Each structure stands twice: as C-alpha cells, then as structure tokens.
Amino acid sequence: xxxxxxxxxxxxxxxxxxxxxxxxxxxxxxxxxxxxxxxxxxxxxxxxxxxxxxxxxxxxxxxxxxxxxxxxxxxxxxxxxxxxxxxxxxxxxxxxxxxxxxxxxxxxxxxxxxxxxxxxxxxxxxxxxxxxxxxxxxxxxxxxxxxxxxxxxxxxxxxxxxxxxxxxxxxxxxxxxxxxxxxxxxxxxxxxxxxxxxxxxxxxxxxxxxxxxxxxxxxxxxxxxxxxxxxxxxxxxxxxxxxxxxxxxxxxxxxxxxxxxxxxxxxxxxxxxxxxxxxxxxxxxxxxxxxxxxxxxxxxxxxxxxxxxxxxxxxxxxxxxxxxxxxxxxxxxxxxxxxxxxxxxxxxxxxxxxxxxxxxxxxxxxxxxxxxxxxxxxxxxxxxxxxxxxxxxxxxxxxxxxxxxxxxxxxxxxxxxxxxxxxxxxxxxxxxxxxxxxxxxxxxxxxxxxxxxxxxxxxxxxxxxxxxxxxxxxxxxxxxxxxxxxxxxxxxxxxxxxxxxxxxxx
Numbered sequence: 001x002x003x004x005x006x007x008x009x010x011x012x013x014x015x016x017x018x019x020x021x022x023x024x025x026x027x028x029x030x031x032x033x034x035x036x037x038x039x040x041x042x043x044x045x046x047x048x049x050x051x052x053x054x055x056x057x058x059x060x061x062x063x064x065x066x067x068x069x070x071x072x073x074x075x076x077x078x079x080x081x082x083x084x085x086x087x088x089x090x091x092x093x094x095x096x097x098x099x100x101x102x103x104x105x106x107x108x109x110x111x112x113x114x115x116x117x118x119x120x121x122x123x124x125x126x127x128x129x130x131x132x133x134x135x136x137x138x139x140x141x142x143x144x145x146x147x148x149x150x151x152x153x154x155x156x157x158x159x160x161x162x163x164x165x166x167x168x169x170x171x172x173x174x175x176x177x178x179x180x181x182x183x184x185x186x187x188x189x190x191x192x193x194x195x196x197x198x199x200x201x202x203x204x205x206x207x208x209x210x211x212x213x214x215x216x217x218x219x220x221x222x223x224x225x226x227x228x229x230x231x232x233x234x235x236x237x238x239x240x241x242x243x244x245x246x247x248x249x250x251x252x253x254x255x256x257x258x259x260x261x262x263x264x265x266x267x268x269x270x271x272x273x274x275x276x277x278x279x280x281x282x283x284x285x286x287x288x289x290x291x292x293x294x295x296x297x298x299x300x301x302x303x304x305x306x307x308x309x310x311x312x313x314x315x316x317x318x319x320x321x322x323x324x325x326x327x328x329x330x331x332x333x334x335x336x337x338x339x340x341x342x343x344x345x346x347x348x349x350x351x352x353x354x355x356x357x358x359x360x361x362x363x364x365x366x367x368x369x370x371x372x373x374x375x376x377x378x379x380x381x382x383x384x385x386x387x388x389x390x391x392x393x394x395x396x397x398x399x400x401x402x403x404x405x406x407x408x409x410x411x412x413x414x415x416x417x418x419x420x421x422x423x424x425x426x427x428x429x430x431x432x433x434x435x436x437x438x439x440x441x442x443x444x445x446x447x448x449x450x451x452x453x454x455x456x457x458x459x460x461x462x463x464x465x466x467x468x469x470x471x472x473x474x475x476x477x478x479x480x481x482x483x484x485x486x487x488x489x490x491x492x493x494x495x496x497x498x499x500x501x502x503x504x505x506x
Contacts, residue, residue: 023424023436026115027284028067028337028364029235031055031248034330035106035311039098041323048095048104048315050327053308054082055110055232056089058288061257061265062230063115067431070109087228088290088306098315100323108308111336113432114287119266119280123167127261130226134259136294137226143298145214146199147221155202156222166225170258170268171279173219177212177270178277187212189271195303210303212270213254226259229297231305232289234272235333244365248309248331255282257291287333337435338363339394341373343421345443349408353385356404358421358439362394368425368435369393375404376420381412394425414447 035052039045058064071078073093080091095104130138140148147153159176160169179185190206198218201211213229220227234253235245245251255269255278269278269286289307297303304310311329342359358373371391375384385405394400406419423437 023434024115025284025436025438026063026113026337027235027335027339027435028111028113028427028429028432029287030109030111030334030336031233031287031308032332032334033108033248033308035108036103036326036328036330037095037098037106037313038103038326039100039323040326042100043317043321043323044100045098045323045325046316046318048098048325049092049313050095050106051090051092051312052106052108052329053290053306053310054089054091054108055112055287055289055308056084061117061119061267062282062286062288063117063284064288065113065115067111067113069111072107072109074105075107086291087293090306098325112287114284116284117267117282119263121167121260121263121266121280123165125262126165126167128164128166129261130224130259131261134226137228137259138221138224139294140218140221141295141298144197144295144303145218145221145227146197147218149199149218151202152198152215152218153222156219159219160223166260169223170220170225170260170266173216173223174268174270174277174279177216177219179271179275181275187215189274195305197303209254209269209271213256216256216268216270220256220258228257228265228291228293229254229305230257230267230288230291231307233287233333235285235287235335235338244335245333248333251333252309253286254305255286284338335364336366337368337427337429337432339368339423339425339435339437341421341423341437341439343419343439343441345406345419345441347443347445349445352408354382354406354408354443354445356406356419356421356441358389358402358404358423360394360400360402360423360437362396362398365396366428367393367395368427371400371423371425373402373421373423375406376422377406378417381409381415381417382419383407383409408445412445414445416442416444418442 033052035050037048037050054069055064055066057066071080071091071093073095078093080093082089082091093106098104140146156173159172163169163172176186179187179189186205187201188206189208191208192211195210196207196214198214201207201215207215217227217229231254233248233251235251255267255272257265257267259265266280267278267282268280269282272278290305292305297305309329309331311327313325313327315325317323340361340363343356344359345354345356356375360371360373362368369392371394373389374387377384383406385407386403389402389404391400418440420438420440424434425437426434
C-alpha cells in the first residue's frame with residue numbers, strides 16, 4: 001500500500017511541472033517611471049512627500065504579474081511602505097527638505113508579465129442580483145459618468161429594452177459603441193488633447209479611448225450594471241517599431257470592466273482593435289495601471305486618472321517664507337519578451353492550393369528559441385499540406401517569414417473563412433516557461449465550378465496549355481486503366497489453366 005501511495009505521489013509531482021509548462025499567450029515588459037521634484041522658489045521646502053502609483057498584480061478580468069520592482073531616490077534603493085487596495089497600488093515617498101533650486105529624482109522600475117485573458121460567459125448562467133456593496137458602481141459621477149442624464153438614460157434604455165439579462169445588456173451597449181467602418185457610429189474615433197466625460201462625448205460624437213470608455217461606463221451604470229474604467233498603457237508595435245517607447249504618455253490607454261453576477265468583473269475595450277473591439281478578452285498589449293470607480297479621477301483641473309505616471313505631492317514651508325515645487329513625470333516601456341505574428345492568406349488559388357504567409361517578428365530585447373509555427377484550420381473547409389514550420393532561434397528585432405500550403409475543399413468555395421495560427425517559443429530567461437503568439441486572417445474564396453477530383457486528388461501540371469489532364473483524357477497510345485486491368489486478368493487466368501493442364505497429365 002505504501003509503495004502504491006509513493007507511486008501516486010511521484011506521478012503527481014511529475015505531472016505538476018508539465019501542467020505549468022503549458023505555453024502562455026503573454027509578453028514581458030520593463031517599465032521605468034521617473035519623477036523629478038524641483039524647488040523653483042526662493043525658500044526652503046520642508047518635509048516634501050510625493051505619492052506615486054505602482055503597477056500591481058491583476059487576476060480574473062486581467063492577467064498581470066509583477067516579476068520584479070525597484071524604487072530609488074537619487075539612485076539609492078529605498079523600501080517605502082506600499083499600500084494595496086482592490087483598485088490601486090501606491091506608495092508615499094519622503095524626500096526630506098529641498099533647498100532653493102534643489103532637485104530630487106524618484107525612479108520606479110518594474111518588470112511585468114502580462115498575459116491574455118479570454119473569459120467565456122454563458123448568458124444563461126449570469127445571475128440577476130447585484131451585490132449590495134457594488135451598487136456604488138452604478139451611481140453617476142458628475143463631469144465623468146453622467147448616467148443620470150436624461151439623454152444617456154434614454155439611450156441605455158433603447159439599447160437594452162429587449163432583454164433583462166445583464167450580459168446581453170452589456171453586449172448590446174458595447175456593440176452600439178464600437179465604431180462602424182461605413183459611418184453612422186455613436187462616436188467617431190478622434191484623439192483628444194484633454195480628457196472628456198461621457199456626456200461631452202455623446203453630445204460631440206467623437207473621442208478617443210477615454211471618451212469611448214466614459215460613455216460606455218455611463219450607459220452601463222444607467223442600465224444598472226456596475227462598471228469602472230481601467231487606466232494604463234497599451235503597447236502598440238505601430239508606435240514602437242524597435243520594441244521600445246521613449247514616451248509612455250503616447251501609449252496611455254483606457255478601457256472598461258463591468259460586473260456580471262456569478263462571474264465577476266469582465267473587460268471590454270470598444271476601440272481595440274478599431275472597428276472590432278474586445279469583449280470579454282484582453283490581449284497581452286494591455287498593461288493595467290489602476291481601475292477607477294468614482295470621483296477620484298475628477299478634480300478642479302479636469303479628469304486625471306490615478307495610474308502609474310500620475311504623481312501627487314505635499315510640503316511645508318517656514319512662516320513667511322513660501323516656495324514652489326515643479327513636479328513632472330516621464331516614463332519608458334520596453335518589451336523584453338514580445339513576439340508579433342501576422343497571418344496573410346492569398347485568395348488566389350493555384351490548382352486548388354492556397355498559400356498562407358506567416359510573418360513573425362521578435363519585438364523584444366531578448367532573443368527567443370525553439371519556435372514552432374502551426375496553422376489551425378476548419379477541416380471541413382481545408383486540408384493543410386504543410387502542417388508545421390520550425391526555427392531554432394530568432395534574435396531581437398529579427399523577422400521570420402514562412403509559408404503554408406493549404407488545399408481548399410469544395411464547401412469553402414464562395415465563402416469567407418477565418419484561418420488561425422500559433423507560434424510556440426521559449427525565452428532564454430529561465431524564470432519563464434514557454435510563450436505563445438497567435439494571429440488570424442479572413443480570406444474570401446471565389447466561387448468556381450470545378451469537379452470533385454480536382455479537390456480530392458493532388459493537382460498535376462497539364463502537359464500543355466491546350467491539353468487536359470492525363471487523368472481525364474487518356475492518351476491514344478495508352479490503354480485506359482480498366483482495359484489494362486482486364487487484359488492482365490485474362491493473362492493470369494490463361495496461365496492458371498495451362499498450369500492445371502500440365503499437372504493433370506502427370
């Protein structure tokens with residue numbers, strides 16, 4: 001019995017690493033935030049303190065882990081107390097006294113691993129009761145989420161009046177907000193120089209991620225669904241061709257989380273990707289800073305999200321000797337491990353074969369190895385003639401272009417199909433297991449009239465442009481296949497008869 005138990009324990013221990021080693025759709029970033037505090041006055045600033053927000057761990061609606069963290073004051077590492085709440089993570093740093101003209105620098109360097117999330121929600125299993133403690137997130141916030149405004153309330157009712165299901169309500173509000181390619185959208189995407197609230201966005205019909213998110217929160221709250229905004233960053237390769245952003249402000253991004261009974265908080269981004277959005281899914285380019293649930297984002301100067309990069313401060317001065325502080329923040333985001341893959345399928349077929357190109361670029365600072373690329377197809381529509389491509393290593397900023405041959409089956413003609421790819425790879429950093437990069441593309445295959453043998457047998461080159469395939473038109477000098485078999489059978493029968501006759505004479 002003891003031997004059996006030991007065997008079971010051994011097998012469990014053996015299986016644990018295998019389970020944890022599953023490839024994860026994720027990326028690793030190094031984010032550096034620098035805060036400079038300068039006494040620009042003529043007198044001493046006493047007991048100067050700054051408050052800064054930190055990136056933290058996110059689970060459930062997101063997938064974010066803090067791998068390492070280092071805070072320094074004028075280059076010396078410090079260990080201030082860190083406060084964590086449900087929404088935010090922040091710290092207060094004492095700078096001491098600043099003489100006139102003196103500057104002190106706080107630097108926060110964090111390494112984050114950010115994974116994709118894809119939450120599956122069964123609308124039939126969504127509850128009908130909102131917990132009492134979350135009802136605060138259904139309330140209006142003046143200047144930000146005016147869910148009590150008659151225009152917003154009327155719009156929310158029109159979008160959701162056909163259902164009582166919280167999931168369906170949220171989905172229908174989201175679908176109305178996603179920008180349409182042909183126009184007629186509720187909002188038109190347009191970058192704004194300052195942040196605006198929901199009512200401004202609705203009345204002006206335009207906005208960027210902030211305005212889209214604010215209007216969505218207001219509509220959700222008007223429909224009785226708890227909702228917040230998440231402020232942070234989005235690492236777009238478009239703005240970071242070398243995998244580094246020297247200005248984190250350019251990457252500032254906002255999206256929404258909303259609450260569903262029995263499921264919890266669910267993410268939604270109405271502008272990413274543009275014209276499509278993300279509902280219940282976040283990719284690993286979304287770096288979460290802090291979630292905002294109320295009026296902490298509204299101040300006399302406008303809207304300011306409490307997120308890394310945002311800084312507050314206070315100080316004292318001697319009686320009759322006032323002074324001033326100049327405080328600013330800058331930031332950089334660098335991809336350590338990030339693979340970008342792009343799948344492109346050509347609608348042009350050659351003998352029923354489609355070529356699918358996959359471009360893989362290592363956007364990270366670290367090299368990756370043991371890359372395995374695969375296509376994922378609908379077997380009823382396609383047959384992969386090339387199943388797998390492999391590459392030993394890919395250096396930083398190196399690009400790998402490979403291709404797959406795919407046979408198009410008869411049901412696919414005249415339809416639009418989605419093709420998917422995955423690239424599994426490893427990092428040279430021993431702290432991480434295997435990674436995964438996904439890509440997809442839609443292709444419309446023209447309707448053609450063709451016989452089934454062309455689809456079910458390997459294509460062959462015609463003997464000449466004016467000659468049909470040998471399988472369909474036999475050559476005059478070559479007997480048809482059926483006649484050949486008949487002649488061979490006749491020869492075999494004759495041989496058997498002669499052999500029997502010889503044996504009979506003996």
